[in-house]
Amino acid sequence: MTNVTYTIIFYLFAAITVFSAAFVVFSKNVIYSAFSLLFTFFGVAALYVYLSADFIAVTQIVVYVGGILVLLLFGVMFTNKIMTTSLRTEVVNLIPGIAILFAVTGGLLYVFYTRANWYSTGVQLQGSVVERIGLETMSRYVLPFEMASILLLLALIGAAYLARFDKVQNKER
Structure with a gap:
């Protein structure tokens, strides 16, 4: 493919990501925001693929789309009666938000065009880094990996206990 292609x-996936992220922020319906967050996550994953970061792209899809977004959707759908209530959010502080948006965008463009020294080596990365990450995770970094998994398991048990404790307490009253 040519450089223009x-x-x-790149600009197609960047536009998908930016516009769906804007829809997440400005939508008044929580369900619509969650579904447009799906397109934002997929757009970011596509940009990772475009940058030859295949492991991060797959991790983006598995963790954010497969885990967090599904959890968010089920949480919203199970805690509210979808048919009887309207799940609406109010977009507040629109003027200060737009002012901050322009300030941050201006600052980023200023740094991007005037302060950053960009260079390219011209060397294209070949192959995948997944094998190397797997070997490092299961050899040199196996102890921190297992400690993180135990910490996540304890957090899950604690969250389940707190959710259950609240229900038991309400039944006693």
């Missing part, structure tokens, strides 16, 4: 693909 790569540029068009």
